[in-house]
């Protein structure tokens with residue numbers, strides 16, 4: 797059975813998120829709000845087609861893509877940059893590289909047990925978010 801990320805996931809732990817925001821040049825006030833937020837990930841997967849919604853009371857972010865197809869991503873409402881993104885499978889991990897102004901930027905998603913993991917990387921900073929299934 798191939799992996800299926802579909803579902804509603806709620807953030808449980810968020811290690812080094814503020815460091816990640818800092819390296820993206822997110823200002824102090826926004827960082828303080830962002831680190832206090834509960835985040836929900838709503839994922840719809842249809843084979844290699846994905847729709848990710850990251851929801852919070854402060855801002856929402858939506859990203860739709862197909863694996864192995866490069867696309868232009870505007871991180872609107874986040875750090876507001878334009879990057880060229882490409883998502884690939886590495887085994888059962890979904891690995892995104894975000895080419896642009898910031899070096900070594902990207903993310904990885906995987907599932908282990910009943911948890912969804914998200915590793916967010918920029919330059920030398922790695923943030924680890926762990927989500928558990930909602931309802």
Ligand code: YOG
Nearest residue numbers: 822830848850852855856857859873874875
């Ligand atoms: O997810 O790219 O799941 O798109 C936010 C990190 C915070 C306010 C999470 C709002 C970027 C602004 C999305 C939080 C932080 C902070 C809820 C990460 C930058 C500025 C939207 C992401 C991928 C993988 C799918």
